[in-house]
Amino acid sequence: MLHFPVLLEESIDFLIHDINGYYIDCTFGRGGHSKQILKMISKNGFLSAIDKDPESISFASNIKDLNFKIFHNSYKNLEKYFKNETVDGLLYDLGTCSTHFDNAERGFSFNKDGPLDMRFDNTRGITLSEWINDAPEEEIVDVLFKYGDERHARLIANRICSERKENLILRTVQLADIINEKYPEKRKKIHPATKSFQAFRIFLNKELEELSLSLDAAKKILKPKGVIVTIAFHSLEDNIIKNSFKPSFKSFPKDIPLNNIEEKKFTCIAKKIRPSADEIKKNTRSRSALMRVFQKI
Numbered sequence: 001m002l003h004f005p006v007l008l009e010e011s012i013d014f015l016i017h018d019i020n021g022y023y024i025d026c027t028f029g030r031g032g033h034s035k036q037i038l039k040m041i042s043k044n045g046f047l048s049a050i051d052k053d054p055e056s057i058s059f060a061s062n063i064k065d066l067n068f069k070i071f072h073n074s075y076k077n078l079e080k081y082f083k084n085e086t087v088d089g090l091l092y093d094l095g096t097c098s099t100h101f102d103n104a105e106r107g108f109s110f111n112k113d114g115p116l117d118m119r120f121d122n123t124r125g126i127t128l129s130e131w132i133n134d135a136p137e138e139e140i141v142d143v144l145f146k147y148g149d150e151r152h153a154r155l156i157a158n159r160i161c162s163e164r165k166e167n168l169i170l171r172t173v174q175l176a177d178i179i180n181e182k183y184p185e186k187r188k189k190i191h192p193a194t195k196s197f198q199a200f201r202i203f204l205n206k207e208l209e210e211l212s213l214s215l216d217a218a219k220k221i222l223k224p225k226g227v228i229v230t231i232a233f234h235s236l237e238d239n240i241i242k243n244s245f246k247p248s249f250k251s252f253p254k255d256i257p258l259n260n261i262e263e264k265k266f267t268c269i270a271k272k273i274r275p276s277a278d279e280i281k282k283n284t285r286s287r288s289a290l291m292r293v294f295q296k297i
């Protein structure tokens, strides 16, 4: 299946305010947003893109525009590449591509049997399988509570730890079955492993920490009047975004003038923009998307 870019027109309309500007797509994915940005900017404009996933980097080789460049890295390292630049806009379309779930070998889907990997960047770091066969039970409980809001975290972690004494947990469907087997609520719509898989993915890929670091870097390299467009897919991401731009005056010592504080330099120019009913009908994955746009004053 293809990946359909979410809130495509809405996000690009906010992002591009100068066709000769310099933009960064922090989550290239399958290039849905990047291609649209390249259509909108002039030859004097420039687009850099980033993605953690090596498949996205290979996919980007289809783009031949001379004013485009892609980097294989985490967006948390924005400053490494762009510290001497100032940019007009950055886009974050967070989470996974549909293609991550479609390819069983990537280990994101509990419906498709594959190795229990789940890394966006499968060239480094440990797989979910390596972590889950070794992590202390309490850590598994914490991850399930914190990133999945899973009320049966203790039960699931306990099942995982008993099972791994008998057999190493190596496959996605094996893990989904372990969660499903004694899950107290057999929900009609949502598979019992949904929240756990989300929690493990967020934890393993350090999604929230990296987003927070990246937004801090983005604020520094953005020009005045430049914008940061974010599309979040769950409340944990959205909270990081909102808090990142919320001035927490109370926590600053009195002798720091407020106009020196980075957060104070931003205004929210669009909040809680959701896909239209039509878009949700065409692409059900878009139903939980929430877009916010912040502009540097």
Ligand SMILES: C[S@@+](CC[C@H](N)C(=O)[O-])C[C@H]1O[C@@H](n2cnc3c(N)ncnc32)[C@H](O)[C@@H]1O
Binding pocket: 003, 004, 005, 006, 026, 027, 028, 029, 030, 031, 032, 033, 034, 050, 051, 052, 053, 056, 073, 074, 075, 076, 093, 094, 095, 096, 097, 120, 205, 210, 211
């Ligand atoms: C929802 S997809 C983006 C889809 C893209 N806008 C499109 O239309 O094709 C999110 C992408 O972000 C990437 N990603 C996730 N965490 C990342 C990180 N910390 N740094 C860079 N890329 C990341 C994933 O690999 C994935 O390709």
